Amino acid sequence: MTPVLERMEPNPFEGVDFGKLERSLQKPRTLFSLLMSAVVTGMTLLALIPLFSVVWMLFWRGGRKLSLALFTQLPPAPLEQGGGFGNAIAGTLIMVGLAALASVPAGILTAVFLAQARPENRLASATRFAAKVLTGFPSILAGVFAYGTVVLITGGFSAIAGGLALAILMLPTVTLTAEDALRMVPEKMKEAAIGMGATQTQTVWMVLLPTAMPGILTGVMLAVARAAGETAPLLFTALFSNYWPTRGAHVALMQPTASLAVLIYNFASMPFANQVEMAWAAALVLVLLVLVVNLAGQALSRRQVQQ
Amino acid sequence: MSTGTAEVKEPPESPEAGDGVVIDCKIDKLFYGSFKAVRDTTIPVKKNKITAFIGPSGCGKSTVLRCLNRMNDLVRGFRFEGHVRYRGKDIYHPSIDPVAVRRYIGMVFQQPNPFATSIYNNVAFGLRLNGYKGDRHAKVESALKGAALWDEVKDKLHKSGLSLSGGQQQRLCIARAIATEPEVLLMDEPCSALDPIATRKIEELMTELKSRYTIAIVTHNLQQAQRVADQTGFLYVDTSEGGRTGYLVEFGESKQVFEAPQQKHTQEYISGAFS
Numbered sequence: 082m083t084p085v086l087e088r089m090e091p092n093p094f095e096g097v098d099f100g101k102l103e104r105s106l107q108k109p110r111t112l113f114s115l116l117m118s119a120v121v122t123g124m125t126l127l128a129l130i131p132l133f134s135v136v137w138m139l140f141w142r143g144g145r146k147l148s149l150a151l152f153t154q155l156p157p158a159p160l161e162q163g164g165g166f167g168n169a170i171a172g173t174l175i176m177v178g179l180a181a182l183a184s185v186p187a188g189i190l191t192a193v194f195l196a197q198a199r200p201e202n203r204l205a206s207a208t209r210f211a212a213k214v215l216t217g218f219p220s221i222l223a224g225v226f227a228y229g230t231v232v233l234i235t236g237g238f239s240a241i242a243g244g245l246a247l248a249i250l251m252l253p254t255v256t257l258t259a260e261d262a263l264r265m266v267p268e269k270m271k272e273a274a275i276g277m278g279a280t281q282t283q284t285v286w287m288v289l290l291p292t293a294m295p296g297i298l299t300g301v302m303l304a305v306a307r308a309a310g311e312t313a314p315l316l317f318t319a320l321f322s323n324y325w326p327t328r329g330a331h332v333a334l335m336q337p338t339a340s341l342a343v344l345i346y347n348f349a350s351m352p353f354a355n356q357v358e359m360a361w362a363a364a365l366v367l368v369l370l371v372l373v374v375n376l377a378g379q380a381l382s383r384r385q386v387q388q
Numbered sequence: 389m390s391t392g393t394a395e396v397k398e399p400p401e402s403p404e405a406g407d408g409v410v411i412d413c414k415i416d417k418l419f420y421g422s423f424k425a426v427r428d429t430t431i432p433v434k435k436n437k438i439t440a441f442i443g444p445s446g447c448g449k450s451t452v453l454r455c456l457n458r459m460n461d462l463v464r465g466f467r468f469e470g471h472v473r474y475r476g477k478d479i480y481h482p483s484i485d486p487v488a489v490r491r492y493i494g495m496v497f498q499q500p501n502p503f504a505t506s507i508y509n510n511v512a513f514g515l516r517l518n519g520y521k522g523d524r525h526a527k528v529e530s531a532l533k534g535a536a537l538w539d540e541v542k543d544k545l546h547k548s549g550l551s552l553s554g555g556q557q558q559r560l561c562i563a564r565a566i567a568t569e570p571e572v573l574l575m576d577e578p579c580s581a582l583d584p585i586a587t588r589k590i591e592e593l594m595t596e597l598k599s600r601y602t603i604a605i606v607t608h609n610l611q612q613a614q615r616v617a618d619q620t621g622f623l624y625v626d627t628s629e630g631g632r633t634g635y636l637v638e639f640g641e642s643k644q645v646f647e648a649p650q651q652k653h654t655q656e657y658i659s660g661a662f663s
Contacts, residue, residue: 267501269499270501272459273502273564274503275490276490276495277491277495277513277565277568278488278514283517287517292503292504
């Protein structure tokens with residue numbers, strides 16, 4: 082051990098006064114640290130200003146109009162007072178539901194494949210690349226795609242077409258976040274399952290997916306939140322309707338369908354005070370809807386963990 | 389998915405070797421890719437005995453253990469020459485299903501690795517895998533009792549397995565492994581992440597378990613091998629071919645290996661000349 086000591090440089094702390102323990106702003110690094118803390122706090126506050134002003138405006142302008150009638154009545158005609166957007170809420174729920182029904186199982190199973198595939202698997206790399214490209218996909222193109230594949234073939238705007246467009250937008254988010262969540266499952270848990278004599282399928286179903294479920298749900302919620310707010314792809318596909326998405330007593334998926342996003346888009350640009358106020362209220366309802374879905378998802382995943 | 393319930397309960401009856409050898413392991417060469425990890429290692433694991441593998445780090449003792457239930461299949465580039473006969477059947481024969489092998493030859497790992505689910509579900513995992521139709525509660529209880537954990541957890545079976553202490557987690561993993569009543573338990577340094585008191589508990593448990601199970605254990609703790617093992621194999625690293633290839637130096641009754649080692653390397657290792 083002694084040779085190491087001999088090779089050491091002369092004491093680099095020579096002349097440093099270790100007796101001074103008091104905090105002092107005269108020390109440059111203390112001053113710098115304080116300054117940086119102030120900058121970080123200031124920037125955070127700055128970033129919060131637009132966020133809070135949007136939320137505040139939403140509650141301020143939208144909250145005034147909030148009433149039960151909004152949820153039960155149909156949109157008013159120009160110059161008509163009152164009315165609601167119950168059909169748009171129903172339409173948004175139906176189309177986001179359809180989109181989730183299509184994209185969540187497909188996305189999760191794709192993620193299982195990506196997470197289990199070996200690194201040199203070409204198909205996996207190509208799929209992952211495509212999913213990453215799709216995350217930045219302009220949403221209007223998803224609408225154009227659904228227009229070409231569903232609207233033109235079936236001959237009309239429909240909730241199905243809208244659902245497909247939204248599903249295309251949700252798929253990459255669900256897939257990529259689910260893959261991340263699956264990869265976060267510790268290798269030792271996988272080993273434990275395999276060591277118990279679990280097949281690959283059993284390992285995925287009984288260990289990987291349950292363990293990764295909170296992360297997967299987070300991804301699903303993100304995707305749902307995005308899909309619920311999309312307007313452009315719905316303009317080409319579901320269009321809008323002033324009526325309930327039903328035919329007789331049944332839900333009808335093959336007719337033009339209203340949605341909150343398109344309602345906001347339509348009403349916000351109208352020269353009628355009632356419609357503009359309704360657009361504000363619809364925006365608030367949309368935000369609250371997404372919030373409720375998010376909270377529900379979080380509660381669900383928390384229960385999953387405790388089990 | 390799980391069709392082999394009946395098989396799992398009753399292992400196929402085939403004549404055992406007369407001297408009670410349950411796993412007859414003979415590794416001629418073992419590669420990871422082009423890296424030769426182990427050579428010339430023959431270890432007979434005997435029924436209701438504890439067989440310990442000792443040796444310095446990197447001597448391949450864990451690798452050898454993981455050969456015994458084909459856990460090495462998960463490692464890319466794994467290649468193996470030799471045989472591992474479980475009750476006379478070569479488990480590396482192409483007709484053998486490695487998944488089925490692992491149901492008879494269970495494993496406890498170095499790091500306690502309970503699933504992120506309740507204590508009960510952890511133990512019931514193997515029962516669910518095999519579609520066990522009988523009284524699950526009774527099985528879970530007896531497995532937890534078998535792992536000396538029942539009294540500590542009986543009032544919180546629904547709590548997460550991850551909420552337990554390290555030693556408890558490891559006993560939970562043992563309970564999980566014995567719930568399906570495998571014939572052999574492989575333990576890969578089961579105490580290396582535990583404190584001395586938890587270690588002592590696991591050691592006592594192993595001694596109790598050997599009346600029902602056959603145990604093979606890897607340990608870097610010589611005292612542990614001396615305390616619990618009936619027979620001991622000493623592996624050492626051979627660097628003569630350039631790489632670091634592990635091989636078996638000496639194998640025998642623990643008493644003999646520790647008190648009267650025949651080989652120079654064994655003597656040096658046991659007397660603490662290197663580690």
